[in-house]
Amino acid sequence: MAFEVLDEHEQGELVRKWLRTNAMSIAIGITIGLLLIFGYKQWKARELRTHAEAALQFDAFVDAVDAKRSDDAKRIAEGLRKDYAKSAFSTFAAMRQAEVSVTDGDLKAAQADLDWANQSARNSVMKSLIALRQARLDLAEGKADAALAELDKVAKSDFPAIASELRGDALVKLGRSADARAAYAEALSNQDAQSPDRAFVEMKQADLPVSDAGVEKVAEKTKS
Structure with a gap:
């Protein structure tokens, strides 16, 4: 016969032999998979935490602008640009700063804020x-x-x-x-x-x- 059909015992032996031979590779693969899942969850949690922190800072910025507390607003906006540059909230803050600068007649400052906002915009x-x-x-x-x-x-x-x-x-x-x-x-x-x-x-x-x-x-x- 060109080949013989293996019975269940023989199939089981082949599987066990394959597992013994490749045990290390399988273990490494499982470990890498678990690390990737854990890393993704950690990254996602960090992203959510960063988003929440940026949102709180932006709310504080808006409150400062509405209350005419210019120094506080500027300080918070600078913090958003430094610590949350990739967040949309830093872009929103820069755009709001430009709006305030136009109202104050400082068109040069408004231009600088819009330039920063345009460079940081993600969509x-x-x-x-x-x-x-x-x-x-x-x-x-x-x-x-x-x-x-x-x-x-x-x-x-x-x-x-x-x-x-x-x-x-x-x-x-x-x-x-x-x-x-x-x-x-x-x-x-x-x-x-x-x-x-x-x-x-x-x-x-x-x-x-x-x-x-x-x-x-x-x-x-x-x-x-």
């Missing part, structure tokens, strides 16, 4: 939000072209109403009324009918000068 939505903040800052500095460049970085699905409104603002500064009108229309199409910002966008659109085509139509009506 595309956060990047889009930072680009919107940067566009606002550029507009505050009179840099309409730079604002448009920032808005081009915002994904179309991210904050479409805000992005279109800011685009309209930049186009107004550049004297491109027709394009601004279209941008404001796009913003309104992405806003809820009950949005409190809707009336403000409509007002911006209404304040735009009449386009050349519109002027010609008005002139024709006047002649007739």
Whole structure:
């Protein structure tokens, strides 16, 4: 016969022989597997603990900002950047600092905060939000072209109403009324009918000068 079918006893002997021969390899494999599982659980626990600590620090930062305790807010924000640089909370804090700096008229500090936030951001939505903040800052500095460049970085699905409104603002500064009108229309199409910002966008659109085509139509009506 080309081969013989092993009976149960013979099969058992082969298995025991294989186990004796490979006992060390099996033991090492099991040990490595257990260490990996333990290491993953430890890493996960550390991640959760770090996230909770960063969240508490961010809450303290917000409280300090709201209470106008500038020194405390700055100290906590610096701690977030140093100890929790990979956490989204450090990015949120930097963005909030930029907002406060703009309110205080310190655009240079606001720029530094936004630069740090952009470098630390870990996902595309956060990047889009930072680009919107940067566009606002550029507009505050009179840099309409730079604002448009920032808005081009915002994904179309991210904050479409805000992005279109800011685009309209930049186009107004550049004297491109027709394009601004279209941008404001796009913003309104992405806003809820009950949005409190809707009336403000409509007002911006209404304040735009009449386009050349519109002027010609008005002139024709006047002649007739």
